[in-house]
Amino acid sequence: MAIVSRKVSDLSGKDAPDNEFASVVVRQHPDIDQPKALDVLVPELESFKDIGDLVILEVRTPDGHTRDIYVKVADFNKAAPNMGEILRNARGTRGRVPGTRVGNGG
Template sequence: MAIVSRKVSDLSGQEGTDDQFASVVVRQHPKIDQPKTLDVLATEADQFKGISDLVVLEVTTPGGGKREIAMRLTDFNKLGANMDEVVENARGTRGRVPGTRVGNGNG
């Protein structure tokens, strides 16, 4: 007796070999409380289209809690005047604060 393992797409149920499959991680969905992985044929993975005008934000609250928010660019731009300029002039997440210099001020 032999044990036979088959790999089938979670989308179509089509069978394929390991080298024909891609993994797709669903990080957020109203029906799940933790990330889930879908096995799909690489050709099926091409069906997943991104949203080109999406802004992804990470909000950290004073208590240290974090949440990720995705919103359309048009909605983000309604949050304040000249949001393109606000974002371009904002400080980076790494490195020095704009306008500061290296050194201890002694020379």
């Protein structure tokens, strides 16, 4: 007796060799409260249409709530006449604040 293992698409139920599958992580959807992974055949990826150039924003409000906002690049750039310059000069999310130095204070 042999044990046979096969991989099937979470979308269509079709089976195929491992090298024909992509892994898709659904990070946000109204029906889930945590990321979920799907095994999807490569041709099935075409059903996920890319909506174009997006800016993904993480917004933290003063009350401590965090949410993601997805905005088209053109709409995001309308928020300020010099958005490219503003972004280039903005502080990073890691490391030291620009203009600070590491030292012993002496």
